[in-house]
Amino acid sequence: MADPARATGLAFPETAPKGHNALPRNPGMALDEAWVRSVRFNHSAGERRVATLPGRRTVKKDAQAAWLLKAVTCIDLTTLSGDDTPERVKRLCAKAKSPVRHDILEALGMAGRPITTGAVCVYHRFVATAVEALAGSGIPVAAVSTGFPAGLVPHDVKLKEIEASVRDGAAEIDIVITREHVLTGNWQALYDEMRDFRAACGEAHVKAILATGDLKTLRNVVKASLVCMMAGADFIKTSTGKEGVNATLLVTLAMLRAIRAYHEQTGVMVGYKPAGGISSAKDILNYQFLMREELGRRWLEPDLFRVGASSLLADIERQLEHHVTGRYSAHHRHPVG
Numbered sequence: 258m259a260d261p262a263r264a265t266g267l268a269f270p271e272t273a274p275k276g277h278n279a280l281p282r283n284p285g286m287a288l289d290e291a292w293v294r295s296v297r298f299n300h301s302a303g304e305r306r307v308a309t310l311p312g313r314r315t316v317k318k319d320a321q322a323a324w325l326l327k328a329v330t331c332i333d334l335t336t337l338s339g340d341d342t343p344e345r346v347k348r349l350c351a352k353a354k355s356p357v358r359h360d361i362l363e364a365l366g367m368a369g370r371p372i373t374t375g376a377v378c379v380y381h382r383f384v385a386t387a388v389e390a391l392a393g394s395g396i397p398v399a400a401v402s403t404g405f406p407a408g409l410v411p412h413d414v415k416l417k418e419i420e421a422s423v424r425d426g427a428a429e430i431d432i433v434i435t436r437e438h439v440l441t442g443n444w445q446a447l448y449d450e451m452r453d454f455r456a457a458c459g460e461a462h463v464k465a466i467l468a469t470g471d472l473k474t475l476r477n478v479v480k481a482s483l484v485c486m487m488a489g490a491d492f493i494k495t496s497t498g499k500e501g502v503n504a505t506l507l508v509t510l511a512m513l514r515a516i517r518a519y520h521e522q523t524g525v526m527v528g529y530k531p532a533g534g535i536s537s538a539k540d541i542l543n544y545q546f547l548m549r550e551e552l553g554r555r556w557l558e559p560d561l562f563r564v565g566a567s568s569l570l571a572d573i574e575r576q577l578e579h580h581v582t583g584r585y586s587a588h589h590r591h592p593v594g
């Protein structure tokens with residue numbers, strides 16, 4: 258089987274992850290309301306752009322296996338359920354450390370490479386459990402915070418929650434914004450809130466969850482993306498996974514255009530995390546292609562691209578198994594968590 262790296266030009270890690278995102282933080286900038294108010298998003302052109310993507314961009318065989326393996330390294334392996342337990346979180350962490358079976362990696366010429374997921378993502382209650390279970394692996398723990406998923410607890414409680422997760426060892430904090438600020442066009446309030454969240458995170462990298470399914474228009478999505486980046490978000494993330502509509506390719510296009518505009522203006526690279534409902538290998542390939550086309554190859558690395566998903570890994574492993582053995586196995590043979 259061809260070397261996946263050579264087949265695609267994708268880079269794979271030689272050494273274990275470092276336990277934290279080594280990319281320089283986004284320092285943010287002053288709120289530029291004129292810029293925010295001036296943004297537009299052409300909905301129908303955007304729809305046309307993403308509609309043609311699946312047909313235009315397919316990769317086959319070795320190249321597809323390489324792209325899927327790359328996707329594994331970008332997964333924030335997630336459990337965010339009311340019935341989560343320490344045992345479930347420990348199982349998830351074991352899967353994060355060894356996301357693809359050894360025989361599959363061997364057949365792909367990747368045995369011995371430290372292939373892990375990008376992070377494990379849990380509620381605050383399970384941060385310490387995950388940190389302990391992942392000790393020595395270098396895999397960061399991400400905590401969802403600020404009254405996830407609705408974000409309607411008092412502001413000072415949100416800041417305390419972030420601080421508690423950082424104290425327990427979370428290296429990444431996924432905050433939720435107050436949707437009301439976007440729906441009422443109160444950009445100063447959104448900026449101030451995000452600034453406070455970033456400060457409470459200390460050294461932990463902060464991902465801003467916009468809950469795009471709640472924001473009514475794609476123009477609002479672009480505006481909220483810009484304001485969060487101006488306030489220092491290191492990543493912008495689509496969804497909690499709990500809104501009526503979660504990640505889509507169209508909303509991704511809108512957010513990637515905002516990341517591109519912010520990069521052109523400031524030189525700062527902000528990461529992107531689609532989340533919610535991404536469960537098939539075919540889906541994630543489309544997100545990767547859109548990332549590459551809109552932002553370039555550099556944005557395919559786990560320090561700039563994560564996908565928040567609870568069941569995607571099982572399908573990727575199934576597709577990789579099919580690639581190396583020619584057979585599909587049942588989903589239940591690839592349990593996650």
Ligand SMILES: O=C[C@H](O)COP(=O)(O)O
Binds near residue numbers: 335496567569
């Ligand atoms: O941030 C991650 C999402 O909550 C995961 O959503 P999912 O369970 O639909 O994959």
